[in-house]
Amino acid sequence: MTSKERVLTAVAHKTPDRIPIQTYLTPEIEQALMDHFGLARPEQLLDQLGVDLRTVNPPYTGILPPVPEGCDCVDEWGAGFVMFDHGHGGKYKEPRYLALAKITTLEEVEAYPWPSPDNFDYSGIEARCDALKDYAVCTGSAGMPDIVNGVSRGRGMEQVLVDIVTQDPVGTAIIDKRCDYFFEIARRTLEAGKGKIDILCIGEDTGNQLGPMFSFDVFDAFFRPRLKRYIDLAHDFGCKAMMHSCGNTRRLQSRFIEMGLDILDAMQPEPEGMDPEELKAENGARLTFCGLISTQKTLPFGTVEECRAEARHRLNLFKNGGYIFSPAHCIQADNPVENALAIYEEALGFAPGTLINRLEA
Numbered sequence: 001m002t003s004k005e006r007v008l009t010a011v012a013h014k015t016p017d018r019i020p021i022q023t024y025l026t027p028e029i030e031q032a033l034m035d036h037f038g039l040a041r042p043e044q045l046l047d048q049l050g051v052d053l054r055t056v057n058p059p060y061t062g063i064l065p066p067v068p069e070g071c072d073c074v075d076e077w078g079a080g081f082v083m084f085d086h087g088h089g090g091k092y093k094e095p096r097y098l099a100l101a102k103i104t105t106l107e108e109v110e111a112y113p114w115p116s117p118d119n120f121d122y123s124g125i126e127a128r129c130d131a132l133k134d135y136a137v138c139t140g141s142a143g144m145p146d147i148v149n150g151v152s153r154g155r156g157m158e159q160v161l162v163d164i165v166t167q168d169p170v171g172t173a174i175i176d177k178r179c180d181y182f183f184e185i186a187r188r189t190l191e192a193g194k195g196k197i198d199i200l201c202i203g204e205d206t207g208n209q210l211g212p213m214f215s216f217d218v219f220d221a222f223f224r225p226r227l228k229r230y231i232d233l234a235h236d237f238g239c240k241a242m243m244h245s246c247g248n249t250r251r252l253q254s255r256f257i258e259m260g261l262d263i264l265d266a267m268q269p270e271p272e273g274m275d276p277e278e279l280k281a282e283n284g285a286r287l288t289f290c291g292l293i294s295t296q297k298t299l300p301f302g303t304v305e306e307c308r309a310e311a312r313h314r315l316n317l318f319k320n321g322g323y324i325f326s327p328a329h330c331i332q333a334d335n336p337v338e339n340a341l342a343i344y345e346e347a348l349g350f351a352p353g354t355l356i357n358r359l360e361a
Contacts, residue, residue, distance in 0.1 A: 001017045006020045011324075013320075018349065019315055021052050023049055026332055050347065052324075054137055056128045058188075073093065106169060120185060129196035138198065138201050140186055143203055146205075148160055190239070200234035205245055206249055216251075224259060227259065232260065248271035248273055253287060267289045268296070284322050292314050292328060295327045304338050315346060
């Protein structure tokens with residue numbers, strides 16, 4: 001099978017020649033893995049790890065707002081960030097300047113300089129799809145529309161949560177500006193792909209370590225219509241819909257299925273109630289899972305053999321389809337390289353040490 005065939009077979013809940021593979025890496029662990037193999041480009045690392053999916057997104061061609069004072073960078077929404085060293089070998093962007101928090105009226109919403117979907121170049125999408133025709137071609141990201149996290153970086157987490165629960169008109173208008181922006185980018189990208197894109201990737205963290213982030217009433221009233229719009233868009237263009245959601249999503253999965261979601265990404269096995277065997281028994285026939293390799297416990301803190309054992313369990317559990325093998329989230333900077341390589345040796349059916357001991361240009 002080609003990678004494309006392998007992924008689509010698994011998503012159809014049929015048995016592929018091997019379980020398809022995905023990876024999520026922080027820049028630091030990505031570089032460490034590239035150094036291990038002596039590679040120059042990230043695409044070469046994807047080949048080494050047997051990754052079956054590739055992403056095609058239009059490049060941003062607009063002009064970003066000025067960087068706010070005291071910040072290291074700015075996004076298209078005007079939010080300013082500092083690069084925060086978390087003390088474990090890497091840095092993350094953390095918001096410092098909350099531009100959207102200054103908006104208090106609907107008039108200010110309309111007057112704000114919102115980014116435009118016009119600020120992207122869609123002209124090379126089809127050619128990029130053609131170059132990746134043997135892979136499962138994805139577009140979008142976990143940040144599309146990413147209501148809670150995305151808006152909070154410019155408005156503040158507490159305010160966004162209040163906006164959602166109270167359905168505050170100003171907060172809701174800001175949220176819908178983000179949802180409409182990413183929807184139109186996705187629509188134009190799928191249109192430019194001319195049927196050659198296989199998966200639309202979206203994201204919304206609907207769970208935390210204990211359960212759903214919001215009550216079912218709030219989810220149904222606020223999130224369901226906004227997210228289903230993207231799922232329907234994917235299906236309108238003949239592709240699958242894949243949604244990233246961290247945390248314990250177990251009690252929401254039946255709703256995701258009702259909404260038409262095909263693939264649930266970032267499946268975390270650590271929260272109580274997220275046992276892979278129970279999840280498979282409940283919803284595995286109707287929803288494809290991506291993830292389930294622990295990035296909170298096993299990968300960073302386990303032994304190589306414990307990593308292998310967890311990988312083997314997932315591979316055996318989902319050997320007949322309905323699963324994309326992947327870490328549950330980005331493998332972090334301080335994760336042992338040999339642990340990361342061990343899970344991919346198992347996924348590829350390689351003998352122990354094949355990747356761990358390998359060094360080639």
